[in-house]
Amino acid sequence: MPDPVITLAHVRKSFGRTTVFVDVSLELCAGSVFGLVGLNGAGKTTLIRILLGLLKPDNGTCRVLGHEPWRHQTDLYRMLGVVLEHNGFWGNLSVAQNMRFFAKAKGIGRPDLEAYLREQWATTAIIEKKGKVKYFSRGEKMQCALCRAFLGWPRLYLLDEPAIALDIKAYDHFCGLVRRAREQGATVVISSHQLDAIEDLCDSVGILENGTITFLPAKKQGRRPWLIRAQMRPEYGAVIREMTGGETVYRDGAWRFDIHPADTRVIGAMVTKLAAMGCDIGEVREESAGLRESLRKYYGPSRDNGVV
Secondary structure, X not given: OOOOXXXXXXXXXXXXXXXXXXXXXXEEOOOOEEEEEOOXXXXXXXXXXHHHOOOXXXXXXXXXXXXXXXXXXXXXXOOEEEEOOOOOOOXXXXXXXXXXXXXXXXXXXXXXXXXXXXXXXXXXXXXXXOOOHHXXXXXXXXXXXXXXXXXXXXXXXEEEOOOOOOOHHHHHHHHHHHHHHHHOOOEEEEEOOOHHXXXXXXXXXXXXXXXXXXXXXXXXXXOEEEEEEOOOXXXXXXXXXXXXXXXXXXEOOEEEEEXXXXXXXXXXXXXXXXXXXXXXXXXXXXXXXXXXXXXHHHHOOOOOOOOX
């Protein structure tokens, strides 16, 4: 088994009398996309800063790509793609001027830089802009930060609110970059309140609260939740299990199950068969709550304002 890309074990961190992390443990391997969520002030940005070596934990183990990040080794930073709360571009320079500087810092030659911009960013508006970055919109500045982060296709991406202020075209482009990086075996950490991005891209999700990480159940790749509101009779559950090929749960007056999006035709056949058995069906629909509803249940009805 390959070595983990990120290892956090029993990490503690305090600022004066304020304790941020009590016991944070996390292990991520190559080719994974991890989503980090939590209420405002939970410590998400602090965790990313520890992974970058901008902060050092008080106790515990932290290793990133085999390095202790606070030693600030150049070869580690050349393997990272980073988005923090500031885009990191020099406002008085153009996009092209900024990118040439960052490419040189990463040891990337001019031909490779131009190929990257041509192949990955030619369809975006920011490459055509000739003016100073300080005059760009907030969304355009975020695209600049993403352009720098994916330069050279690093092994690890630490992205803090990377989807904020992106329009629909820029968001789709960002998702494409993340998926390509994952296909190349990179590891991606996305910290965000933008739950659509977490749900669209992440294989696993952790909630940071009270100084520790709680992991949500892994989502079933490629399958979507549905419900059929009907009586709780074992023979109905047996039909649903047989026709969907998966698990079935009866909760809140409805049978709940997962199917692949391409298999929605099975719903009609299932309803027909259940009706022929005398089943009184009150409702049939796809459940779309997903991660948002999971977080509401986790935090409770009065505690979800910072997550949605």
